[in-house]
Amino acid sequence: MSKEIIKIEDLTREFIMGAETVRALRGISFTINEGEFVTIMGSSGSGKSTLLNILGCLDQPTSGIYEIDGVKMKDLSKNQLATIRNEKIGFIFQSYNLLARTSALENVELPLFYNSKVSSEERRERAIKAIEMVGLKDRMDHTPSQLSGGQQQRVAIARSLVNNPVMILADEATGNLDTRTAYEIMSIFQELNKQGITIIFVTHEPDIATFSNRTIVLKDGNIIQDKLNQKVQSASAELAKLPKEEH
Numbered sequence: 001m002s003k004e005i006i007k008i009e010d011l012t013r014e015f016i017m018g019a020e021t022v023r024a025l026r027g028i029s030f031t032i033n034e035g036e037f038v039t040i041m042g043s044s045g046s047g048k049s050t051l052l053n054i055l056g057c058l059d060q061p062t063s064g065i066y067e068i069d070g071v072k073m074k075d076l077s078k079n080q081l082a083t084i085r086n087e088k089i090g091f092i093f094q095s096y097n098l099l100a101r102t103s104a105l106e107n108v109e110l111p112l113f114y115n116s117k118v119s120s121e122e123r124r125e126r127a128i129k130a131i132e133m134v135g136l137k138d139r140m141d142h143t144p145s146q147l148s149g150g151q152q153q154r155v156a157i158a159r160s161l162v163n164n165p166v167m168i169l170a171d172e173a174t175g176n177l178d179t180r181t182a183y184e185i186m187s188i189f190q191e192l193n194k195q196g197i198t199i200i201f202v203t204h205e206p207d208i209a210t211f212s213n214r215t216i217v218l219k220d221g222n223i224i225q226d227k228l229n230q231k232v233q234s235a236s237a238e239l240a241k242l243p244k245e246e247h
């Protein structure tokens with residue numbers, strides 16, 4: 001049986017806005033096993049980003065339990081949470097969040113600068129390996145402005161991998177990309193998932209969710225659906241079906 005990596009129980013998050021309380025999450029519960037590829041869907045304002053921020057230890061719930069690998073996040077200090085964020089979780093955002101005047105390789109090396117156990121040689125080696133995994137070795141000296149959107153997102157994926165995270169959290173990671181590029185990125189995620197990395201992926205797009213194994217749907221801060229996808233599509237197979245690009 002696979003190991004439970006995430007456990008959420010009766011989780012709430014409220015924001016006090018003057019006299020009003022916004023109940024962004026209203027007591028949700030689920031578990032995620034190691035190796036799952038989960039998409040989180042729901043309309044605007046349903047609580048997706050709030051949930052992802054809590055899962056990424058960027059925010060604390062108002063009440064309820066959040067455990068990673070059996071450890072309760074609310075028992076940890078700020079420093080311990082920062083270590084978990086840096087060593088266990090890879091983050092990928094819609095807007096790539098790369099440093100502008102810095103090469104792809106140096107962007108990927110960045111998370112390792114905070115890891116005093118890693119020497120500069122090892123840092124470089126690991127960054128090159130991560131860049132290779134996303135198929136960008138021939139572009140590693142380019143800065144973000146010299147790369148396409150899809151290539152920039154690959155750099156961001158490589159950066160998220162360099163610390164060997166146990167899970168990747170992605171927030172609308174294909175939101176700025178055309179269909180072909182989005183499918184290319186999804187095929188990289190599927191490949192990483194095959195290698196055992198747990199992926200939690202927030203998206204608005206139902207076709208993107210078909211590439212994951214399980215979909216959780218939020219509405220007004222509640223889970224209204226949580227089910228395994230009966231037919232998981234292969235992103236590389238779907239990519240091959242798209243009309244050829246014209247140049």
Ligand SMILES: Nc1ncnc2c1ncn2[C@@H]1O[C@H](COP(=O)(O)OP(=O)(O)OP(=O)(O)O)[C@@H](O)[C@H]1O
Pocket residue numbers: 015016017022023024042043044045046047048049050051
């Ligand atoms: N920092 C905050 N302060 C006050 N209210 C907030 C805050 N963050 C989120 N909210 C509110 O919580 C609710 C859920 O927001 P959230 O950003 O999680 O939704 P979402 O599903 O990610 O939406 P979108 O798809 O538009 O990004 C919304 O009503 C939002 O206005």
